[in-house]
Amino acid sequence: MIENQNYSQILSIKPQKLPPxxxxxxxxxxxxYNQVINQENFKxxxxxxxxxxxxxxxxxxxxFEDFELGDFLNEGGCGVVxxxxxxxxxxKQKLAFKFKYxxxxxxxxxxxxxxxxxxxxxxxxxxxxxxxxxxxxxxYYCVLELGKHGxxxxxxxxxxxxxxxxxxxxxxxSKQILEGLKYIHRCKIIHNDIxxxxxxxxxxxxxKITDFSVSCTYANFEPDEKVAFPFMGTSKYxxxxxxxxxxxxxxxxxxxxxxxxxxTLYVAALGKFPYELNKVENKKYENILKNIQDKPLEFxxxxxxxxxxxxxxxxxxxxxxxxxxxxxxxxxxxxxKGAEIIQEEKxxxxxxxxxxxxxxxxxxxxxxxxISDKLDSFF
Numbered sequence: 001m002i003e004n005q006n007y008s009q010i011l012s013i014k015p016q017k018l019p020p021x022x023x024x025x026x027x028x029x030x031x032x033y034n035q036v037i038n039q040e041n042f043k044x045x046x047x048x049x050x051x052x053x054x055x056x057x058x059x060x061x062x063x064f065e066d067f068e069l070g071d072f073l074n075e076g077g078c079g080v081v082x083x084x085x086x087x088x089x090x091x092k093q094k095l096a097f098k099f100k101y102x103x104x105x106x107x108x109x110x111x112x113x114x115x116x117x118x119x120x121x122x123x124x125x126x127x128x129x130x131x132x133x134x135x136x137x138x139x140y141y142c143v144l145e146l147g148k149h150g151x152x153x154x155x156x157x158x159x160x161x162x163x164x165x166x167x168x169x170x171x172x173x174s175k176q177i178l179e180g181l182k183y184i185h186r187c188k189i190i191h192n193d194i195x196x197x198x199x200x201x202x203x204x205x206x207x208k209i210t211d212f213s214v215s216c217t218y219a220n221f222e223p224d225e226k227v228a229f230p231f232m233g234t235s236k237y238x239x240x241x242x243x244x245x246x247x248x249x250x251x252x253x254x255x256x257x258x259x260x261x262x263x264t265l266y267v268a269a270l271g272k273f274p275y276e277l278n279k280v281e282n283k284k285y286e287n288i289l290k291n292i293q294d295k296p297l298e299f300x301x302x303x304x305x306x307x308x309x310x311x312x313x314x315x316x317x318x319x320x321x322x323x324x325x326x327x328x329x330x331x332x333x334x335x336x337k338g339a340e341i342i343q344e345e346k347x348x349x350x351x352x353x354x355x356x357x358x359x360x361x362x363x364x365x366x367x368x369x370x371i372s373d374k375l376d377s378f379f
Contacts, residue, residue: 033059033136042101046080047072052099060135067143069097076197076211083146086130095130096146102138114212115142117189125180127200127210147200147208155201156268165268166362167309167371168342173199173207175331175339177261180209182327185254188219193233194260196268205352205359216253223251236273237263240293240319248321255321258330262316269305274298274317293319306371308335341367 033055037045046052049072056063063069070083079100085092102112118129131143149155152173156165177199184191191198191212198211214232221227226247231238239259241248266274275291297317299310312335318324330336345364346355358364 033139037101037138039101043075043080046099047075049082052082056135059139060133060141063133063141066131067095067097070094084143086143094146094148096144097141098144099139099141102140112140113217114215117212117215117217118142118144121184121187121189123180123183125176125207125209126183127208144210145202145208147210148203149201149205151197152199152201152207152264152268153196156196160360164271166359167269167306168362168364168367169359170265170269171309171335171339171367171371172342172359173201174261174265175336175343176207177209178327178331178336180207181254181257181261182331184209185257185327188217190216190218190229190253191257191260192216192229193237194257195234195237195264199264203352205346205356218250218253221250223249225250227253229253229256233260236288236292238292239321241321243289243293246321252321254327255324258316258324258327259318259321261330262313266313266317269309269313270300270303272300306335307373308338308371312336335371338367338370341370 037055046055049069053069056069066087068085068087070085073081073083073096075081079098082097082099083094084097085094115129115132118127119132122128127147128145129142130145132140133142134140149159152165156162177194181191181194189212191209192214193211194209198209200208200210202208216229216232218227226249228245228247229242231242231245237260239256240246242256263274266272274297275288275295297314297319299305303310305313312330312333315325315333316330325333342359342364345358345367349355349358362368
């Protein structure tokens, strides 16, 4: 148990920022950015804030009338992300600014699909989009809700400084992730990249699902129509049916995200991926994929997770999509039901700081008794 911890300090910790790479950029108004920036150098150049400021001043001068650009946060396949603020907002809430390079210019409808999806979705567990602007022929940015405490991995390693997350924290977050996924699937969308980095935590210690850059929509398909979904997302989180290019009915498509959620929770709880081999073999990409397809699910010896949680993970990580549980079955699972105890504790405490202290120290006795099968009659 952690004692004498200042939880107000923990709440104020900023997500870790990666150091920007210096490009030794010199201001030059004659620069033609359509010629200078390409897909290979885009992220390196835009990690240099001086370069980005000059780029925006020249190519999108209205940007600085509306927004104040802050610090570099992260980068990924999706582009480069900074924090910042909207100048006209009274509360000066920090926002996320995602800058992307469009490989095919203004005709690339696939890349702009993420914007259309975010504009369509309105749910408490889905990140909000506030603005979207094209910059010339090859660039665009979107302004998104920013999770104050960063993504799930940063929350674990940097804010809480833990190697793994407790069942208390994971159960509380999992219920919200499932609620968000249930809504997404009702809108005929598959997220396709559920992982720690795409689950952010707001100031109320609630989660938001973010990054729909590789999401798929299936509104134009019939429920029984069979489709082989494309190999997209993050390799270690991809389900066997995608790796095997299996034709699966559209009505089962939501189980792609269910599997990825299983991997996410397994890693957060146990500190390793479900189908890892030894360190040497894990370096070979083909071995990782073969494990996902063929290796039986196992749990580390002497793991400390409860039987309820282990059973839940086994259902999420079922290699056969036809027997893998769906969203509603997951929400009805006994382990997930424990989130109601945690939510009740949060409401009773009335303080986010006190609630965080309870989460970190696993100090919610009713939940601990429930997952240890000593309190099955709670519900």
